[in-house]
């Protein structure tokens with residue numbers, strides 16, 4: 370694990386802070402596979418969220434790409450993120466508040482929100498104990514009966530990304546990719562531009578983590594399904610054409626809960642509820 374840096378009372382690995390201080394999250398979800406991730410995350414969440422207005426904590430919300438549409442849908446959104454650049458930007462969005470914080474120690478009161486989103490923190494926590502702590506914190510902050518929804522990266526995302534990115538075809542990248550497939554630990558080589566240290570979940574693991582944290586009825590959804598393997602230009606063209614977009618969304622809804630296909634998706638969304646008693 371890389372050395373950490375403290376901002377306010379939040380300590381985050383130095384390489385994670387440096388990676389996000391480049392500002393890439395402001396545009397990551399605008400095109401190609403990122404746009405598909407945004408559209409599909411919204412599609413699944415809109416079917417799970419309570420009617421607006423509800424109080425939503427968007428933990429790891431970055432620049433507020435999800436907070437923006439949630440606020441436009443009429444929800445009251447508070448972004449929590451450890452990166453000051455992210456918090457500054459998210460706080461400027463209409464209807465959104467933001468503050469520094471760590472998913473493992475949320476600066477939020479017990480049962481203060483209807484929904485807690487963890488769309489990012491879990492894959493940055495390599496130790497399972499830390500991930501359970503983050504799930505427990507979400508369970509503490511959400512009201513009884515409320516929703517916790519968490520994004521994870523698939524165990525095979527790095528391997529399959531190698532079919533799309535010429536740089537990962539370099540045999541020098543094979544050790545890094547093989548380690549992520551065998552153990553879930555993505556540890557980039559020094560100077561690697563792809564992504565920071567991260568944990569890649571197998572399907573079923575997020576469900577076990579949520580249950581261990583005391584949450585009920587966890588259900589997994591494939592976010593991009595197999596469609597993330599399409600070339601980015603093809604994804605953009607499909608999303609821009611109303612008929613093709615509807616067809617794409619219908620196709621992915623048809624298989625979003627299919628266990629034999631979950632691991633083919635780049636991301637999974639796991640939704641669970643806090644028991645009422």
Ligand SMILES: C[S@@+](CC[C@H](N)C(=O)[O-])C[C@H]1O[C@@H](n2cnc3c(N)ncnc32)[C@H](O)[C@@H]1O
Pocket residue numbers: 381385389394398428429430431432434435449450451452455470471472473488489490493520
């Ligand atoms: C890939 S971004 C995802 C941003 C956005 N939620 C989305 O779905 O596109 C991961 C986010 O998790 C945040 N993060 C990393 N470690 C965290 C932690 N320990 N607690 C809370 N957020 C964390 C990062 O700062 C970043 O904003």
